[in-house]
Amino acid sequence: xxxxxxxxPGSTSTKFAVxxxxxxxxxxxxxxxxxxxxxxxxxxxxxxxxKQMILNELKEARIYLDDFxxxxxxGGLVKPIPSGVYEVNEAMKKDLxxxxxxxxxxxxxxxxxxxxxxxxxxxKAYIADPVVVDELADVARISGHPLMPxxxxxxxxxxxxxxxxxxxxxxxxxxxINLIVAHMGGGISVGAHQHGRVIDVNNALNGFGPFSPERAxxxxxxxxxxxxxxxxxxxxxIRSMIxxxxxxxxxxxxxxxxxxxxxAENGDKQAELLIYAMGYNISKAIGAAFIALKGKVEGIILTxxxxxxxxxxxxxxxHVGCLGVVYVYPGEDEMYSLALNAIGVLSGEMECKVY
Numbered sequence: 392x393x394x395x396x397x398x399x400p401g402s403t404s405t406k407f408a409v410x411x412x413x414x415x416x417x418x419x420x421x422x423x424x425x426x427x428x429x430x431x432x433x434x435x436x437x438x439x440x441x442k443q444m445i446l447n448e449l450k451e452a453r454i455y456l457d458d459f460x461x462x463x464x465x466g467g468l469v470k471p472i473p474s475g476v477y478e479v480n481e482a483m484k485k486d487l488x489x490x491x492x493x494x495x496x497x498x499x500x501x502x503x504x505x506x507x508x509x510x511x512x513x514x515k516a517y518i519a520d521p522v523v524v525d526e527l528a529d530v531a532r533i534s535g536h537p538l539m540p541x542x543x544x545x546x547x548x549x550x551x552x553x554x555x556x557x558x559x560x561x562x563x564x565x566x567x568i569n570l571i572v573a574h575m576g577g578g579i580s581v582g583a584h585q586h587g588r589v590i591d592v593n594n595a596l597n598g599f600g601p602f603s604p605e606r607a608x609x610x611x612x613x614x615x616x617x618x619x620x621x622x623x624x625x626x627x628x629i630r631s632m633i634x635x636x637x638x639x640x641x642x643x644x645x646x647x648x649x650x651x652x653x654x655a656e657n658g659d660k661q662a663e664l665l666i667y668a669m670g671y672n673i674s675k676a677i678g679a680a681f682i683a684l685k686g687k688v689e690g691i692i693l694t695x696x697x698x699x700x701x702x703x704x705x706x707x708x709x710h711v712g713c714l715g716v717v718y719v720y721p722g723e724d725e726m727y728s729l730a731l732n733a734i735g736v737l738s739g740e741m742e743c744k745v746y
Contacts, residue, residue: 393737396507397729398445398464400499402577402605402635403646405441409454410730418726419448425605425636425646434494442503462508463733464500465548465725466521468492468596474524474551475744476732479505479516483746492542493597493634496577497522517743519732520548522596526588531683541599545580545592546695552728553694553720554584568689571680571715573673573707575697576723577646579603581676583683591683593676598633601672604646604697607637608672639665648697655702670706677711686714694720 392412399406403425409417421444431437449456463476468490469483477483479501487498504516524547532540550572558565566587573581579602580595593600593608602608610633619629632641640646642665643654654662677691691711697703698721708717735741 393460393734394458395730395733395737396449396459396462396504397726397733398462398500398503399725399729400441400465400496400503402496404577405444406726407445407448408726408730409449410734412734413727413730415726415730417452417454421445421448425640434496434498435488437496438499438502441499442506445503446507456507456511459508459511459514461514461517461733461737462504462511463517463519463729464502464504465497465729466518466523467498467500468495468523468544469521469746471523471525471543472521472746473744474520474526474547476517476519476736476741477521477744477746479508479518480746483518492523492544493630495522495544495596517733517736519729520551522547524551524589526590527592528590531591542594543589543592544594544596545582545589546574546576546578546595547589548728549574549694549723549725550580550582550584550589552724553692556720556724557690557692557718563689569684569687570690570692571677571684571688572692572694573677574723575603575673575693575695575703577604577696578606579608579669579673579676579695579697581673581680583680585684591680596634597630601676602638602669604639604648605635605637607633607641639669648700648703652700652702666700666702667706670703671710673703674707674710677707678714681711681714688715691715691717692720693717695723696721698722 395410397408403423405421408415467487469486487501501518508514508516522544525543527543534541554570554572555565570584578595580592582589582592600608651662698719736743
Protein backbone atom coordinates (compact mmCIF):
# COMPACT_ATOMS: atom_id res chain seq x y z
CA UNK A 392 0.00 0.00 0.00
CA UNK A 393 1.25 3.46 -0.93
CA UNK A 394 0.55 6.47 1.25
CA UNK A 395 0.54 9.77 -0.61
CA UNK A 396 0.16 13.40 0.38
CA UNK A 397 -1.47 15.49 -2.34
CA UNK A 398 -1.11 19.29 -2.29
CA UNK A 399 -3.13 21.57 -4.55
CA PRO A 400 -2.72 25.32 -3.98
CA GLY A 401 -5.29 27.43 -5.80
CA SER A 402 -5.68 31.16 -6.10
CA THR A 403 -8.24 31.27 -3.27
CA SER A 404 -7.64 27.97 -1.45
CA THR A 405 -5.10 25.35 -0.41
CA LYS A 406 -6.44 21.84 -0.81
CA PHE A 407 -4.62 18.78 0.41
CA ALA A 408 -5.45 15.13 0.93
CA VAL A 409 -3.97 11.88 2.21
CA UNK A 410 -4.44 8.80 0.05
CA UNK A 411 -3.83 5.15 0.81
CA UNK A 412 -3.47 3.82 -2.71
CA UNK A 413 -6.53 5.23 -4.52
CA UNK A 414 -8.56 5.76 -1.36
CA UNK A 415 -8.69 9.23 0.24
CA UNK A 416 -8.55 8.89 4.03
CA UNK A 417 -8.26 12.60 4.87
CA UNK A 418 -9.14 15.72 2.89
CA UNK A 419 -9.09 19.38 3.76
CA UNK A 420 -9.76 22.65 1.94
CA UNK A 421 -8.33 25.77 3.52
CA UNK A 422 -10.05 28.89 2.15
CA UNK A 423 -8.17 32.16 1.69
CA UNK A 424 -10.09 35.39 1.19
CA UNK A 425 -8.69 38.19 -0.95
CA UNK A 426 -8.38 40.26 2.25
CA UNK A 427 -6.34 37.53 3.97
CA UNK A 428 -3.88 37.26 1.08
CA UNK A 429 -3.48 41.01 0.56
CA UNK A 430 -0.80 41.18 3.28
CA UNK A 431 1.57 39.15 1.09
CA UNK A 432 3.44 41.13 -1.59
CA UNK A 433 3.35 38.21 -4.04
CA UNK A 434 2.29 34.57 -4.31
CA UNK A 435 5.76 33.15 -3.59
CA UNK A 436 5.74 34.90 -0.22
CA UNK A 437 2.64 32.86 0.73
CA UNK A 438 4.75 29.69 0.68
CA UNK A 439 5.57 29.34 4.38
CA UNK A 440 2.07 30.46 5.42
CA UNK A 441 0.36 27.78 3.33
CA LYS A 442 2.89 25.04 4.16
CA GLN A 443 2.53 25.60 7.89
CA MET A 444 -1.26 25.45 7.66
CA ILE A 445 -0.98 22.02 6.01
CA LEU A 446 1.47 20.73 8.61
CA ASN A 447 -0.71 21.99 11.45
CA GLU A 448 -3.77 20.21 10.08
CA LEU A 449 -1.85 16.95 9.61
CA LYS A 450 -0.51 17.16 13.15
CA GLU A 451 -3.97 17.80 14.56
CA ALA A 452 -5.29 14.78 12.64
CA ARG A 453 -2.38 12.66 13.96
CA ILE A 454 -1.12 11.87 10.49
CA TYR A 455 2.64 11.32 10.58
CA LEU A 456 4.94 12.50 7.81
CA ASP A 457 7.26 9.46 8.04
CA ASP A 458 4.44 7.24 6.73
CA PHE A 459 4.33 8.90 3.30
CA UNK A 460 5.84 7.28 0.21
CA UNK A 461 5.42 10.34 -1.99
CA UNK A 462 4.37 13.98 -1.90
CA UNK A 463 2.81 15.28 -5.09
CA UNK A 464 1.87 18.88 -5.74
CA UNK A 465 -0.06 20.63 -8.46
CA GLY A 466 2.32 21.80 -11.16
CA GLY A 467 3.00 25.48 -11.71
CA LEU A 468 4.42 27.94 -14.21
CA VAL A 469 7.50 26.05 -15.28
CA LYS A 470 8.68 26.05 -18.89
CA PRO A 471 6.21 24.53 -21.40
CA ILE A 472 6.43 20.74 -21.15
CA PRO A 473 4.54 17.67 -22.36
CA SER A 474 1.84 16.17 -20.18
CA GLY A 475 3.10 13.75 -17.51
CA VAL A 476 4.67 13.29 -14.04
CA TYR A 477 7.92 15.05 -13.12
CA GLU A 478 10.13 14.72 -10.03
CA VAL A 479 10.86 18.06 -8.42
CA ASN A 480 14.51 19.04 -8.95
CA GLU A 481 16.60 22.17 -8.46
CA ALA A 482 15.96 23.43 -12.00
CA MET A 483 12.22 23.14 -11.45
CA LYS A 484 12.34 24.88 -8.06
CA LYS A 485 14.29 27.73 -9.59
CA ASP A 486 11.65 28.18 -12.29
CA LEU A 487 8.79 27.85 -9.80
CA UNK A 488 10.32 30.55 -7.62
CA UNK A 489 11.21 32.88 -10.50
CA UNK A 490 8.81 31.86 -13.23
CA UNK A 491 9.51 33.10 -16.74
CA UNK A 492 5.88 34.07 -17.29
CA UNK A 493 4.60 35.27 -13.95
CA UNK A 494 3.02 34.03 -10.76
CA UNK A 495 0.34 31.51 -9.99
CA UNK A 496 -0.65 29.77 -6.76
CA UNK A 497 0.11 26.39 -8.34
CA UNK A 498 3.82 27.37 -8.29
CA UNK A 499 3.67 26.64 -4.57
CA UNK A 500 2.64 22.99 -5.07
CA UNK A 501 6.05 21.66 -6.09
CA UNK A 502 7.89 23.90 -3.63
CA UNK A 503 5.83 22.80 -0.62
CA UNK A 504 5.94 19.14 -1.72
CA UNK A 505 9.73 19.22 -2.02
CA UNK A 506 10.19 20.88 1.35
CA UNK A 507 8.02 18.31 3.13
CA UNK A 508 9.57 15.35 1.26
CA UNK A 509 13.08 16.39 2.30
CA UNK A 510 12.25 15.44 5.90
CA UNK A 511 10.94 11.98 4.97
CA UNK A 512 13.27 9.06 4.30
CA UNK A 513 12.86 7.56 0.80
CA UNK A 514 9.97 9.87 -0.13
CA LYS A 515 10.20 12.01 -3.26
CA ALA A 516 8.32 15.07 -4.45
CA TYR A 517 6.50 15.23 -7.79
CA ILE A 518 4.23 17.39 -9.90
CA ALA A 519 1.87 16.28 -12.67
CA ASP A 520 0.19 17.99 -15.63
CA PRO A 521 1.21 21.54 -14.71
CA VAL A 522 -0.72 24.55 -15.96
CA VAL A 523 1.82 25.05 -18.75
CA VAL A 524 1.13 21.76 -20.53
CA ASP A 525 1.43 22.78 -24.17
CA GLU A 526 -0.39 20.90 -26.94
CA LEU A 527 -1.53 23.89 -28.99
CA ALA A 528 -2.00 23.59 -32.71
CA ASP A 529 0.43 25.86 -34.56
CA VAL A 530 -2.39 28.08 -35.81
CA ALA A 531 -3.60 28.64 -32.24
CA ARG A 532 -0.25 30.17 -31.24
CA ILE A 533 -0.55 33.06 -33.67
CA SER A 534 -1.90 36.31 -32.24
CA GLY A 535 -2.19 39.70 -33.91
CA HIS A 536 1.47 40.58 -33.25
CA PRO A 537 4.65 38.44 -33.51
CA LEU A 538 6.00 39.76 -30.19
CA MET A 539 2.94 38.46 -28.32
CA PRO A 540 2.15 34.85 -29.30
CA UNK A 541 -0.67 33.01 -27.59
CA UNK A 542 0.52 30.87 -24.67
CA UNK A 543 -0.88 27.63 -23.27
CA UNK A 544 -1.57 28.32 -19.58
CA UNK A 545 -4.67 26.59 -18.28
CA UNK A 546 -6.11 24.17 -15.73
CA UNK A 547 -4.53 21.18 -17.46
CA UNK A 548 -4.77 18.75 -14.55
CA UNK A 549 -8.50 19.12 -13.96
CA UNK A 550 -9.41 19.51 -17.61
CA UNK A 551 -7.53 16.31 -18.49
CA UNK A 552 -8.89 14.38 -15.48
CA UNK A 553 -12.51 15.33 -16.14
CA UNK A 554 -12.19 14.66 -19.88
CA UNK A 555 -10.81 11.17 -19.20
CA UNK A 556 -13.54 10.52 -16.62
CA UNK A 557 -16.22 11.60 -19.08
CA UNK A 558 -14.81 9.33 -21.78
CA UNK A 559 -14.49 6.34 -19.44
CA UNK A 560 -18.07 6.68 -18.19
CA UNK A 561 -19.30 6.45 -21.80
CA UNK A 562 -16.98 3.65 -22.92
CA UNK A 563 -14.90 5.98 -25.07
CA UNK A 564 -11.19 6.54 -24.95
CA UNK A 565 -10.08 10.13 -24.42
CA UNK A 566 -7.81 10.11 -27.47
CA UNK A 567 -10.65 9.24 -29.89
CA ILE A 568 -13.18 11.99 -29.12
CA ASN A 569 -13.53 15.78 -29.20
CA LEU A 570 -14.65 17.71 -26.14
CA ILE A 571 -14.97 21.28 -24.93
CA VAL A 572 -14.03 21.62 -21.26
CA ALA A 573 -14.63 24.82 -19.29
CA HIS A 574 -12.88 24.92 -15.92
CA MET A 575 -14.52 27.63 -13.82
CA GLY A 576 -12.79 28.60 -10.58
CA GLY A 577 -10.62 31.49 -9.39
CA GLY A 578 -9.42 31.46 -13.00
CA ILE A 579 -11.41 30.26 -16.02
CA SER A 580 -10.05 28.27 -18.95
CA VAL A 581 -11.96 26.83 -21.91
CA GLY A 582 -10.12 24.11 -23.82
CA ALA A 583 -10.77 22.47 -27.19
CA HIS A 584 -9.80 18.80 -26.69
CA GLN A 585 -9.16 17.01 -29.97
CA HIS A 586 -8.31 13.31 -29.73
CA GLY A 587 -6.49 13.66 -26.42
CA ARG A 588 -4.74 16.96 -27.11
CA VAL A 589 -5.81 20.46 -26.08
CA ILE A 590 -5.31 22.15 -29.43
CA ASP A 591 -6.63 25.56 -28.35
CA VAL A 592 -7.23 27.17 -24.96
CA ASN A 593 -7.25 30.67 -23.50
CA ASN A 594 -4.34 31.86 -21.38
CA ALA A 595 -6.28 31.74 -18.13
CA LEU A 596 -3.62 33.47 -16.04
CA ASN A 597 -2.50 36.77 -17.47
CA GLY A 598 -4.98 38.19 -19.88
CA PHE A 599 -7.00 36.14 -22.35
CA GLY A 600 -10.51 34.73 -22.33
CA PRO A 601 -13.45 35.18 -19.93
CA PHE A 602 -13.07 37.29 -16.81
CA SER A 603 -13.26 35.30 -13.58
CA PRO A 604 -13.74 35.96 -9.85
CA GLU A 605 -10.29 37.61 -9.71
CA ARG A 606 -8.85 37.81 -13.25
CA ALA A 607 -9.66 40.38 -15.88
CA UNK A 608 -9.42 38.10 -18.91
CA UNK A 609 -9.36 39.77 -22.32
CA UNK A 610 -9.23 43.58 -22.09
CA UNK A 611 -9.50 46.35 -24.72
CA UNK A 612 -5.84 46.60 -25.82
CA UNK A 613 -5.69 50.33 -26.53
CA UNK A 614 -7.42 51.26 -23.28
CA UNK A 615 -4.98 49.04 -21.40
CA UNK A 616 -2.03 50.72 -23.11
CA UNK A 617 -3.39 54.16 -22.18
CA UNK A 618 -3.76 53.05 -18.57
CA UNK A 619 -0.17 51.76 -18.50
CA UNK A 620 1.19 55.12 -19.70
CA UNK A 621 -1.15 57.32 -17.70
CA UNK A 622 1.46 57.72 -14.95
CA UNK A 623 -1.16 56.84 -12.33
CA UNK A 624 -0.16 53.21 -11.77
CA UNK A 625 2.99 51.13 -11.33
CA UNK A 626 3.63 47.95 -13.29
CA UNK A 627 2.75 45.84 -10.24
CA UNK A 628 -0.53 47.71 -9.81
CA ILE A 629 -1.45 47.11 -13.46
CA ARG A 630 -0.48 43.44 -13.14
CA SER A 631 -2.71 43.05 -10.09
CA MET A 632 -5.61 44.58 -12.04
CA ILE A 633 -5.16 41.78 -14.57
CA UNK A 634 -4.55 38.92 -12.13
CA UNK A 635 -5.63 39.08 -8.52
CA UNK A 636 -7.74 42.22 -8.38
CA UNK A 637 -9.46 41.96 -11.75
CA UNK A 638 -12.74 40.29 -12.63
CA UNK A 639 -15.30 40.24 -9.84
CA UNK A 640 -12.81 41.66 -7.33
CA UNK A 641 -12.28 44.71 -9.53
CA UNK A 642 -15.98 45.22 -10.19
CA UNK A 643 -17.56 44.42 -6.84
CA UNK A 644 -14.75 43.97 -4.32
CA UNK A 645 -14.88 40.21 -3.64
CA UNK A 646 -13.94 36.92 -5.28
CA UNK A 647 -16.56 35.00 -3.27
CA UNK A 648 -19.17 33.79 -5.76
CA UNK A 649 -21.45 32.64 -2.94
CA UNK A 650 -21.46 36.17 -1.53
CA UNK A 651 -22.00 37.70 -4.98
CA UNK A 652 -24.90 35.31 -5.58
CA UNK A 653 -26.39 36.28 -2.24
CA UNK A 654 -26.19 39.95 -3.17
CA ALA A 655 -27.94 39.24 -6.46
CA GLU A 656 -30.72 37.34 -4.69
CA ASN A 657 -31.17 40.32 -2.35
CA GLY A 658 -31.76 42.68 -5.26
CA ASP A 659 -28.25 43.93 -6.06
CA LYS A 660 -28.58 44.65 -9.79
CA GLN A 661 -24.83 45.09 -10.31
CA ALA A 662 -24.12 41.64 -8.83
CA GLU A 663 -26.88 40.13 -10.97
CA LEU A 664 -25.50 41.70 -14.14
CA LEU A 665 -21.92 40.65 -13.36
CA ILE A 666 -22.91 37.01 -12.85
CA TYR A 667 -24.74 37.07 -16.16
CA ALA A 668 -21.78 38.77 -17.86
CA MET A 669 -19.34 36.15 -16.62
CA GLY A 670 -21.57 33.34 -17.91
CA TYR A 671 -21.95 35.24 -21.18
CA ASN A 672 -18.17 35.49 -21.61
CA ILE A 673 -17.68 31.80 -20.81
CA SER A 674 -20.35 30.96 -23.39
CA LYS A 675 -18.56 32.98 -26.07
CA ALA A 676 -15.32 31.11 -25.33
CA ILE A 677 -17.15 27.79 -25.63
CA GLY A 678 -18.47 28.94 -29.00
CA ALA A 679 -14.92 29.73 -30.14
CA ALA A 680 -13.75 26.25 -29.06
CA PHE A 681 -16.66 24.75 -31.01
CA ILE A 682 -15.38 26.48 -34.14
CA ALA A 683 -11.79 25.34 -33.43
CA LEU A 684 -13.09 21.76 -33.43
CA LYS A 685 -15.08 22.40 -36.65
CA GLY A 686 -18.34 21.64 -34.88
CA LYS A 687 -17.42 18.00 -34.20
CA VAL A 688 -17.94 17.72 -30.45
CA GLU A 689 -19.09 14.79 -28.29
CA GLY A 690 -19.81 16.97 -25.29
CA ILE A 691 -19.46 20.34 -23.57
CA ILE A 692 -18.25 19.96 -19.99
CA LEU A 693 -18.54 22.53 -17.20
CA THR A 694 -16.33 21.87 -14.19
CA UNK A 695 -14.61 23.65 -11.29
CA UNK A 696 -16.07 25.27 -8.19
CA UNK A 697 -18.36 27.68 -10.07
CA UNK A 698 -20.06 24.69 -11.72
CA UNK A 699 -21.90 24.31 -8.39
CA UNK A 700 -23.60 27.65 -9.13
CA UNK A 701 -26.89 26.83 -10.85
CA UNK A 702 -27.35 30.47 -11.81
CA UNK A 703 -24.10 30.67 -13.81
CA UNK A 704 -24.56 27.18 -15.26
CA UNK A 705 -28.10 28.06 -16.31
CA UNK A 706 -26.93 31.15 -18.19
CA UNK A 707 -24.27 29.13 -20.03
CA UNK A 708 -26.72 26.37 -20.99
CA UNK A 709 -29.10 28.97 -22.42
CA HIS A 710 -26.36 30.24 -24.72
CA VAL A 711 -24.52 27.06 -25.80
CA GLY A 712 -27.19 24.36 -25.60
CA CYS A 713 -27.66 24.71 -29.35
CA LEU A 714 -24.05 23.50 -29.87
CA GLY A 715 -24.36 20.18 -28.07
CA VAL A 716 -25.19 18.46 -24.80
CA VAL A 717 -23.82 20.26 -21.72
CA TYR A 718 -22.53 18.03 -18.93
CA VAL A 719 -21.80 19.43 -15.46
CA TYR A 720 -19.05 18.02 -13.23
CA PRO A 721 -19.02 20.35 -10.20
CA GLY A 722 -15.76 20.73 -8.32
CA GLU A 723 -12.70 19.01 -9.60
CA ASP A 724 -10.97 15.65 -9.75
CA GLU A 725 -7.50 17.13 -9.37
CA MET A 726 -6.71 15.52 -6.01
CA TYR A 727 -7.61 12.03 -7.17
CA SER A 728 -5.80 12.57 -10.45
CA LEU A 729 -2.63 13.69 -8.68
CA ALA A 730 -2.77 10.65 -6.41
CA LEU A 731 -3.17 8.32 -9.40
CA ASN A 732 -0.18 9.93 -11.08
CA ALA A 733 1.95 9.38 -7.97
CA ILE A 734 0.81 5.75 -7.69
CA GLY A 735 1.64 5.21 -11.36
CA VAL A 736 5.22 6.32 -10.80
CA LEU A 737 5.66 4.45 -7.50
CA SER A 738 4.34 1.21 -9.02
CA GLY A 739 6.44 1.57 -12.16
CA GLU A 740 3.40 1.77 -14.44
CA MET A 741 4.26 5.32 -15.46
CA GLU A 742 7.54 6.89 -16.42
CA CYS A 743 8.76 9.72 -14.22
CA LYS A 744 9.98 12.46 -16.53
CA VAL A 745 12.98 14.70 -15.92
CA TYR A 746 12.51 18.47 -15.99
